[in-house]
Amino acid sequence: MCIKSTIKSLDFFSSLNAKEIDTLANISSINSYSKDYILHYEKKASTQLLFLTEGLAKAYKIDKHNNEIFLYYIYKNTLLSEISNTSSNVLFSFSNIELVEESKILSINYAQFKEYFLNKNLLNISFTNAIISKSQQLQSLVNREFIFDSVAKVAMMLYSDLEMFNKLKRHDISLILHIQPETLSRVLNRLKRNKIIDIIHGEIKILDLLALEAIYEGR
Amino acid sequence: MCIKSTIKSLDFFSSLNAKEIDTLANISSINSYSKDYILHYEKKASTQLLFLTEGLAKAYKIDKHNNEIFLYYIYKNTLLSEISNTSSNVLFSFSNIELVEESKILSINYAQFKEYFLNKNLLNISFTNAIISKSQQLQSLVNREFIFDSVAKVAMMLYSDLEMFNKLKRHDISLILHIQPETLSRVLNRLKRNKIIDIIHGEIKILDLLALEAIYEGR
DNA sequence: GTAAAGATTTGATGCTAATCAATAAAAACT
């Protein structure tokens, strides 16, 4: 059956046996959504625990001036929901979650999930790890936004994922880095002037990897 | 014995029985440190899981210009360590942690803690909850810093904890809110001019609670 | 190939809060 094979394909559930997967399938459903669908609005309550089985999503918030603040991407085969507590049966989302591609979502009744799994010491490790990795995404966000200025943000992204940088449109990069496209353009020019990178036909080549690292490693 | 009664006093361990507490006591130690001691440096590895049993600590990071960025307070009876993963036996701290008061710390060997407790499905719920509450502290930090400008930050703190606001020195408040003391002073003056608060002998009285709330709730 | 649409860059200007410097006020001494 489709739902069971989907569950089996998720790392999160790899510790379950056949019978447990049956139980899980009974409290779950799978839905497909098209690109740009907004799954979650900030601060809204939900009774379902969601997993992204296919596709790509992004988490973001809206600031005072109605600008979108990109938080992080959520890749397939991971937990989508943000866990705000374990004592209540209701989950409050911290951010908006929007689908970037057409996606499939596994939706599990959270109250029953707790009853049949967490409270029986099943999936605890998976659950903890999922929460930790969300927490780490927040940590890198804090690094990016508080510790780094715009030059450091760009340097960091060039250093850690040049391929992605060259693949995406400048507009999307500026969204991720939470700076304006104009600022991004100016920063790239500055790095080029300083002979740290070169820009050939819009494609970026790194000339001085160490200098790039030094920019965001600081001091 | 002292170490056992300390363990018993921590909510985190309330689900353990006497024998389990014995086991835990064997892989633990308690240390006292004086005010201003720095427990953890950012990015440093540790093999110990730390709990604050008495006192008060603060987590902070250092930005490019060597300014301290206050993250959050850590209160007694809670987990001090930041959990970066469960697969390794080493913990990497995300922030610096410094004691604000003279404090007592319970220190547990993390590898053995995992072996004797987490892997045996003990303390899983406590552990998960501790991680969630750390994650939530980061979330409110993100809210404060991204969504709020300096006026909104001050309004929020006045609204939610006036008592604390009046107790602390302006310098400490500005540290918490991550704005400069000069800015704080100017913001307070502005609020006073707008008749939202009054300042009598340095002590702040709220005149218009609704207006204050509107400033940071503000669409 | 050419027009239209979209993406990127450049220039000018403005806003928020940081920084620097000086003063004023309050608290802690003796």
Place this chain on the structure above:
DNA sequence: AGTTTTTATTGATTAGCATCAAATCTTTAC
């Protein structure tokens, strides 16, 4: 009390980006 030290305020200036507008370059559609 008076003096020193700490804390808070005020004024002037600046840094860092955002914003707006226009120009240029690139891609897409026909």
